[in-house]
Amino acid sequence: MNAKVHELLNQQVNKEFYSAYLYLDFSNYFKDNDLDGFANWYLIQAQEERDHAMLFYTYLQNEDASVTLDAIARPDVALDSHMTVLEAGLAHEKYVTSLINDIYAAAYEDRDFRTMQFLDWFVKEQGEEETRARDMIAKMKLFGSDPRSLYLLNQELAARVYAAPTLVL
Ligand code: FEO
Numbered sequence: 001m002n003a004k005v006h007e008l009l010n011q012q013v014n015k016e017f018y019s020a021y022l023y024l025d026f027s028n029y030f031k032d033n034d035l036d037g038f039a040n041w042y043l044i045q046a047q048e049e050r051d052h053a054m055l056f057y058t059y060l061q062n063e064d065a066s067v068t069l070d071a072i073a074r075p076d077v078a079l080d081s082h083m084t085v086l087e088a089g090l091a092h093e094k095y096v097t098s099l100i101n102d103i104y105a106a107a108y109e110d111r112d113f114r115t116m117q118f119l120d121w122f123v124k125e126q127g128e129e130e131t132r133a134r135d136m137i138a139k140m141k142l143f144g145s146d147p148r149s150l151y152l153l154n155q156e157l158a159a160r161v162y163a164a165p166t167l168v169l
Contacts, residue, residue: 001112005106005110008102008103009060010060010066011099012053012056012100015096015099016053017049018073019046019049019052019053019092020047020053021072021075022077023042023045023049023089025075025077030085035150035154037154037155038082045089052122052125055165055169059115059118059169062169082140083137083141086136086140089136090134100122103119104119104123118169121167
């Protein structure tokens with residue numbers, strides 16, 4: 001594997017674990033604010049991010065490329081209000097999309113078609129993650145200021161259940 005592609009894939013293991021950490025922090029914020037449905041939604045989001053990290057980890061191992069684990073940074077988002085948290089989620093997903101695109105570009109340059117094929121799943125997943133994050137903001141804008149509506153939205157988010165990723169390595 002090309003050194004640049006290898007480095008970026010290895011860094012992505014850490015970035016995905018950081019994402020899990022960030023969403024655990026979001027979940028904790030909502031738990032503290034008695035919105036258990038939102039807390040559930042972000043807990044599952046964190047589980048998905050852990051799965052993403054493991055997919056990069058396993059892909060590297062399968063390709064006989066070394067994996068170096070680094071320290072996971074402390075979540076750095078100021079949790080000032082419900083909307084701040086949701087907007088930080090969207091900003092973070094856009095950042096992750098840019099990271100996936102950077103790896104894809106490096107793989108493309110090296111004609112590393114296998115890595116490109118592996119990343120295809122993540123390209124689609126990032127589109128879905130950004131849509132979900134935008135959807136959360138839209139719903140909060142519509143319903144967040146009315147306690148009864150916020151209660152119903154919280155109920156809706158409580159129904160989210162964990163599903164293993166559709167990509168299997
Ligand atoms: Fe692993 Fe939310 O992207």
